[in-house]
Amino acid sequence: MSIALKATDLSKTFEIGKRLIGPPRGLVRAVHPTTFEVQAGETLGIVGESGCGKSTLARMLVGLEPPTGGSIEIEGKALDNADPAAFGRLIQYVFQDPVSSLNPRKTIREILEIPLKLLHGMDRKARAARIAEIFEAVNLRPEFLTRYPHEFSGGQAQRIGIARALAANARILILDEPVSALDVSVQAQVLNLLADLKREFGLTYLFISHDLAVVESVSDRIAVLYFGAVVEQGPAEKVFAMPRHPYTKLLADSAPRVGQPLGGVQSGELPDPLNPPPGCAFAGRCPKATDLCRKERPELRVIEGDQLAACHHPL
């Protein structure tokens, strides 16, 4: 298998309170140096709570946000979005809010034609044929093409968003909470559609979500993010079933499950991003924390077989 996507020591620091002249008032590390790979044809799930840096990470991978440090390789070549047309053919993005990701003043046909025209230089006839093909793939009726985005429900709009990503004909898709804004019955439709498309077109997915069960149901491997860093990584079936990092265990216990008593109740919140603790970011909430945890930041390391965790005292 070849490597579709590779991030090496990728990091992002935001400047808070920028001034016209002089240094900013503060720095926030949204993403700590992070290294991971996605194999071609694989789905890597990224899970984490709000503010853990998962969206920043995703936006860096598609060049919407310049990284502060580290490097990104897409299909073996360093990320280079100097030519938007060449870049758009490599990697695409599906947005969380399906309605706000479509320009309200354009028809669906106009929206779908842009990538075909700009990325592939197709003529009118070729575009019409390709749009019909894509629309069929995402189960939408051709009469929708002349309508405007506000006429669609969330599930339909998300299909259109996926259709636009497919139109670019990229082999890698970054899916940023693609079903979070949808109702449960529609969510399942979209998840199944994504699975079908992946099989049909041999796609590679990076699937970001805060919903553990959804991530587990679609991913091959899962990386758990906490406070801007990967704290655990491993095969989907093991990450939540046999967590190695205490935070992963807390997440798994907190997920509401029928028949399971209310559990995972633990006080504590995320540390202050403007004033991060020196050691492990989870130490303040961790039942196993020791002085070592509060002093030294644990590195991501192999715990057993294919399970990795960034913890001094793994489970």
Next chain:
Amino acid sequence: MGAFLKLLFRNRLAGFGAVVLGAIIVLALITPWLPLHPPNATVTANRFLLPGTPGHLLGTDHLGRDQLSRLLWGTRLSLAVGFAAAVIAGVVGAAIGIIAGYFGGRTDNVTMRGVDMLMAFPYILLALAIVAALGPGLMNALIAVAVVNIPFFARNIRGITVGIANKEFIDAARLSGMGHTRILLTEVLPNVIPVIVIAMSTTIGWMILETAGLSFLGLGSQPPQADLGSMLGEARSAMITAPHTSIVPGVMILLIVMSINLLGDGVRDALDPRLRSGALTRPLPATQVARKSVPEVPAKPGLLEIDALETQFHVGKRVYRAVGGVSLELKPGECLGLIGESGSGKSVTALSVMGLVASPPGVITGGAVRLEGRDLVGAKYERLRSLRGDKVAYIFQDPLSTLHPLYRVGDQLAEAILSHHGIGRAAAMERAVKLLEDVRIPNAKARARSFPHELSGGMRQRVAIAMALANEPDIIIADEPTTALDVTVQAQILALLDRLRRERDVAILFITHDFGVVGQLCDRVAVMYAGRIVEQGPTREVLEAPAHPYTKRLIACVPELGEGRRVLAAIPGLPPAVDALPEGCAFAPRCEKATDACRAGEIALESHGGRKLRCIHPEPAPVEESA
């Protein structure tokens, strides 16, 4: 377009403005062909003729020139200059605003500080300075007026553009291969144009006035050329002896500016989507009631009984049947889960209890809501108000929008207590701190002095729960209280609610779309679909053996943690729109078991022991696995 004009003319004043302005513009346009005296021909013998003199309808000025002719030629010039200045200011200002808003960062900072500097000068001073530098003349006055108004457009458009530039469709366009120029022209601009047009229509009046002001001072149009400002300026010396020479141009300026402003306001209101949907209509303090009949009160009243409740939204000619005959009852200390997808009517049911559905457009058209046997539907507002927050309290999904951003949370809690119990400010404050401790907020005393934005989402929801508990209610209605929270925080909040209800015997109506949450917290569950309850029963029984096909398939399509990678059993299709409900079972179009009987006629909610079901083809009970 037709709808827009209709909306515009519904506003009488705007219609009047449009008619007056239209007439003036038409007159100005046809001036060259009207049988008028030449505007600049001086006949000193005919000085200061009064209006009505034969041949000179509006009289003559100090040089004997025909006032009517000068007025029309002057109006023509003033309008042209005003429009030109507005277009120049609009185009240049919008260009600056769009570029600053789109690129942000340093570009934004530098250009907007420049614009701020321009704004810091009094406008007439700035205009005078520009004219002084360029020399007097109509063209230079036009430039001055346009420049002075650029900051207004730049600031306005920049604000709008910042909002648009952060929208996801701009990112999507970038990934579709578009460069900055193309994005600005094809993605941003079409979304900003309505705002530019509105801003222009409301400022043209100002610009005409400003140009007239400069001409009045002798810096605009130069003699003998007439515009409204210069006519007024020349008439100034004869204001007492021949007042009509000042009144004639003055009235015209008044008419133009007034009609443009009235029309501009009308255009703005007609284009604003929020105003169109009726955001300016003040909601009533309680939901309107239009019941044909009132259900009978049962002999043994419970704590809360919702009886065949029907709530509709009447928007224009359409009737949205959001709640179509829902019956629920809540016992003391019980937790009832109300589950459904968006648009199923679960929130409207909850809001109807205390008459909190916004009216208009909401109307309760049938049924009853009884609190300890007394009907709340149609109750006097004073009674509802005394019960709201006291006997029945609400917790909503987004605590950031339910807490007032400008007051400290302790003060808000104290206010909630004081509105029902006159115990004094200090005692209320003490109780507020106690409540914050009860919902496990660390360091409650200090936290009471925090503003809502200083707290995290979980902490804010705790404050909202503390506020719901403030007056020791019998019932808490919680509308998706954990949906906006992270899972670890959700678990904390659910545990808190569970503890509170056991300790205080509070009944909870818990609205959610999450079966996992219901399974952990609720004793009984009711499933809603398209405004009706389709299944109801003890949580465990319903979740383990759902009898309605919708319940069964809804449970099946939610992935559950620990089941690994799999294909989900999705439900095809979409829920029906509540203004076009199908005949019979609303789920029939999506149900694989549906028969003709399902699509014809009313299907009743029937009781089977402790469970209720609205289906003629129920799912078979699961076979016991071991004997």
